[in-house]
Amino acid sequence: MISIQGLRKVFKTKTNTITAVDRLDLDIQDGEIFGVIGYSGAGKSTFVRLLNRLEEPSEGSIKIDDKEITELNTNELRLARQEIGMIFQHFNLLWSRTIEDNIAFPLEIAGVPKAERDKRVEELIRLVGLAGRENAYPSQLSGGQKQRVGIARALANNPKVLLCDEATSALDPETTNSILDLLVDINQKLGLTIILITHEMHVIRKICNRVAVMENGKIVEQGDVLDVFLHPKETVTKKFVEQVMGNGEEDDLEQLLAEYDQGNIIRLHFVGESANQALISQLAKKYNVDLNILQGKITQTQRGAYGTLIVQLLGNTDEIDKAVQYITNKTSVEVEVIRNVK
Incomplete structure (x- = not known):
């Protein structure tokens, strides 16, 4: 489904060069929930933004469904992004629009007719559990409800891949669990491939099939979640496992x-x-x-x-x-x- 080879991102300033992602290789299977975990500065958020070219890679190859993302021109990239949904830590909603208008926005951009657009928005509102709140504004919603709107909006164009960049880190534990349960439900119902970026190991433990651990722009360890929990090899991985299992x-x-x-x-x-x-x-x-x-x-x-x-x-x-x-x-x-x- 997703094949990444030699992916590299270098940021250059007047005085310094920073390698945020350093020759990363990774394969993600169709329909799985794949976790990428790392501490702040590990390069994980840069990595996920490279997948839909919100950041331009310095080197490397990104293939999604055998389509080379790095070689697409502007118009081709715009169409490809319709198949790659993304949700963010801070929701990124349009505050002057209602819930249904926020969800409809990507469909408007894609030129979907209004009748079809309205039907799709209604389906998505039911899917994410917001029926009855269609005409509310973001300021009237809780954090969990805002993230549900973000998820519905990301699903508007029937993407094949959903990118989640720290999607639960601004939420309390109970709300986090409800959002994670929703992502599992979406994965099972839609067969969607989900890539989950986080710094919280309990998020990985709860819903991911496989996990990659990032440190200093590199993947230092990866595998099935259960195997990584049982036999963590790297120091950074052991620290993450201790978040869940304790270290005493x-x-x-x-x-x-x-x-x-x-x-x-x-x-x-x-x-x-x-x-x-x-x-x-x-x-x-x-x-x-x-x-x-x-x-x-x-x-x-x-x-x-x-x-x-x-x-x-x-x-x-x-x-x-x-x-x-x-x-x-x-x-x-x-x-x-x-x-x-x-």
Whole structure:
């Protein structure tokens, strides 16, 4: 669907040269929700603006549906942009226009007849959950409602791709979740490819299929969201994962080992369906061991749940070994032995 090769953007001033995007390669599949995450200054917003040439690339290739975006002339680019919707952090609505007039604006620009335009606007207002608010003005709306108008406007021309540049960062957590749920619904109903730019890992966790991590204009890590959460390689990725999972576990581990100084201590890594297994109760029934959950956290991604539990096992050594062996051989839960008492 989208193929990006060698993409580069250099900003030049009188005294300095800044490489905002540095020879970036990326493939995004048709119909997926793809996240791009990075801290401020990583180059992610410049990257997304290069995709529809709101910023002109210095070098590189951008292909959408085998159409080379970087080679289009002005008229061809105007037509191509109708297939690339975009929503922004600060909504960018026309304050003197009503909701329906804001949504209709790109259709007016495209020369769509009024009857057809009105029908499309009505469909979009229902889709984004704003029925009954058609004649309101942006100043009369909440932040979440304004972003729903922005989404409807971006969908007006039936785009194939939706670009979201920090679309939820100005919203409170509850409103953020409702907007993310709306994007998932749109993705499923319309088969739309969504590229989501953010600095918040919980946004990636909640709706994205795959993610690329940007730092200093480069993609330093990418993959399925669940895999990146489970096995972050780069320091910047680990920091983002800590936003969701917390970073106190290793600091607390020594204290746990000192406080619970008897028995074996294991860490269980749950992935996907295994996170929903009643494993602890199964072990207690099957083996003559006492189990004490010392610490744990489980969270959800689009591909399923994952998380960790730190468990103390007390009892006969042979029974403990059998219990650990059962987990290792009979389930998809990964076992890490932290303390093994013989």
